[in-house]
Amino acid sequence: MPNSExxxxxxxxxxxxxxxxxxxxxxxxxxxPPADVDPATGYRSYGVHxxxxxxxxxxxxxxxxxxxxxxxxLGAGAEEAARLLDEHVARIEGDAAVARQRAAAIKSALGxxxxxxxxxxLKGPVLAEAVEQVLTATATPTATATATGxxxxxxxxxxxxxxxxxxxxxxxLTATDRYRLSTRTLVPVRTGERTWAGxxxxxxxxxxxxxxxxxxxxxxxxxxxxxxxxxxxxxxxxCRVLPEEYPDHRSLLASLGEATTRATVxxxxxxxxxxxxxxDRPVLRLTDRxxxxxxxxxxxxxxxxxxxxxxxxxxxxxxMTTLYAAVSTAIGPDVMLxxxxxxxxxTIRSAxxxxxxxxxxxxxxxx
Numbered sequence: 001m002p003n004s005e006x007x008x009x010x011x012x013x014x015x016x017x018x019x020x021x022x023x024x025x026x027x028x029x030x031x032x033p034p035a036d037v038d039p040a041t042g043y044r045s046y047g048v049h050x051x052x053x054x055x056x057x058x059x060x061x062x063x064x065x066x067x068x069x070x071x072x073x074l075g076a077g078a079e080e081a082a083r084l085l086d087e088h089v090a091r092i093e094g095d096a097a098v099a100r101q102r103a104a105a106i107k108s109a110l111g112x113x114x115x116x117x118x119x120x121x122l123k124g125p126v127l128a129e130a131v132e133q134v135l136t137a138t139a140t141p142t143a144t145a146t147a148t149g150x151x152x153x154x155x156x157x158x159x160x161x162x163x164x165x166x167x168x169x170x171x172x173l174t175a176t177d178r179y180r181l182s183t184r185t186l187v188p189v190r191t192g193e194r195t196w197a198g199x200x201x202x203x204x205x206x207x208x209x210x211x212x213x214x215x216x217x218x219x220x221x222x223x224x225x226x227x228x229x230x231x232x233x234x235x236x237x238x239c240r241v242l243p244e245e246y247p248d249h250r251s252l253l254a255s256l257g258e259a260t261t262r263a264t265v266x267x268x269x270x271x272x273x274x275x276x277x278x279x280d281r282p283v284l285r286l287t288d289r290x291x292x293x294x295x296x297x298x299x300x301x302x303x304x305x306x307x308x309x310x311x312x313x314x315x316x317x318x319x320m321t322t323l324y325a326a327v328s329t330a331i332g333p334d335v336m337l338x339x340x341x342x343x344x345x346x347t348i349r350s351a352x353x354x355x356x357x358x359x360x361x362x363x364x365x366x367x
Contacts (some may be wrong), residue, residue: 005047008035012046014055023054029067031074032057064092097207100238116221116228119166119196120188124215124231129203130173130184130210133161133329133356138202139177158244161199164227166192166220173200174249180322181249181345181359182329189217196222200248204239211237248327252359256345259338261311264351265291267335269326274324281363282323286314286339296365316342316362326358 013020026032027044032054036046046054053074060070065088073081139159163174168191174183208229214217215231229237263286273293274282285292285302286309294302296317316339325346327335334351345359 006045007048009034009046009049012050012054016051017058018054018183023311026057031067031071063088065130068129089313097204100204100240108208116223116246117196118190119164119192119220119227120186120215121190121219122171122186122188124135124218125213126186128209128213130186131162131209133193133331134173134175134182134184135202135206136325136329137175137177137180137182137358138162153166158242158246159197160202161200161242161246162205163197163199163246163249165195165197167195168192176247176249178247179328179361181248181252182326183253183358184356184357185354192220198222198227198243200227201240201242204237204286208237208239213233213278224281224320256347259311259340261286261309261337263291263307263309263337263339264334265305265307267333267338268323269305269328270327271324272334273305274320274327276303277320280320281317282320283315283317286316288313311339312354314339314342316346317365318360322360326360329356329358331356 007015009020009023013023016023018026023034023046024044031052035047035050036045037043038045056074057070059074065073069084069088073084076084103277125366138161139156143224159177161175165172166188169177169187171186171188172183173186174181190318210233211234212229215234217232219228219230221228226238226240228231229239229357231237270291270293273307277295279295281296283294283296283302285294288309290304291307291309292302292304318353330348330350335345336349336351337347340346340349340361343364345361347357347359349357
């Protein structure tokens with residue numbers, strides 16, 4: 001290789017973001033051998049063409065990939081490399097979840113391992129189903145880049161959690177991403193010793209759902225900074241409670257006006273019509289003829305569904321992602337839509353069961 005294309009190890013280190021000592025280590029391990037070694041002095045030089053590999057190597061090590069994994073990724077094609085990266089990230093997430101559980105157990109033991117306050121005893125399959133339904137309305141925490149790495153915005157972090165309110169009669173689960181709100185009320189097998197409210201980390205709950213579903217009964221206990229899900233014959237699961245204040249969803253629910261239009265439609269038929277809709281912001285047109293799913297600029301086409309519609313005729317538009325998720329999680333074969341005009345929240349619930357309710361915000365026609 002011509003000397004003009006070679007860089008001294010110091011210059012290559014600066015451009016690649018790797019230290020000189022790291023470059024020597026990766027050379028000795030065979031991951032990044034120098035392009036040239038002076039036989040007299042042992043001085044190492046690197047080629048410009050090696051920069052891309054060096055930067056990729058550095059990035060892989062920054063996400064704690066072991067050397068064997070780095071070698072496999074660097075030697076793989078794009079598709080195989082992506083699969084290896086996904087597997088590595090999944091292992092990291094799994095290890096983090098295990099570490100959280102073990103840390104919670106250690107903290108509990110340090111505190112004397114005293115049992116927490118009983119929130120409620122619930123049927124495991126029912127609790128698992130409710131958690132999965134309501135968590136569809138959570139938001140993804142917003143990450144902000146800082147000098148020490150990404151941090152999550154506390155205002156958005158709480159929207160990734162599930163808010164639990166337990167009284168002497170029921171347990172209410174609520175989630176919202178500010179565009180959609182989902183709430184389900186469960187009747188416990190046994191009520192708690194006192195009322196309790198808190199926002200539980202959504203990721204911790206998702207990780208616990210499989211064990212919860214396989215447990216006949218789950219005892220939910222409150223401890224400082226978290227809750228325990230205690231299950232007979234299975235390892236207890238700890239879920240963190242988020243410290244941020246949850247949005248005042250009760251005021252929103254209480255401020256909803258009376259429905260001016262109500263429609264009852266088959267859930268499956270409505271989902272199929274949304275799936276066949278070509279755009280990402282479908283329009284629902286409700287008249288005494290039924291419910292039509294159509295494009296915003298086409299009044300005549302679309303799919304007309306049989307529906308029992310009462311009240312005022314209405315034309316309303318939604319984001320596909322919010323409307324489809326709200327309808328798909330409804331319980332039972334039919335859904336009831338309570339509408340309050342083209343710009344007000346729409347209530348979507350089962351036509352014959354009211355324990356799961358979802359609010360969905362429409363969008364304007366010039367959105």
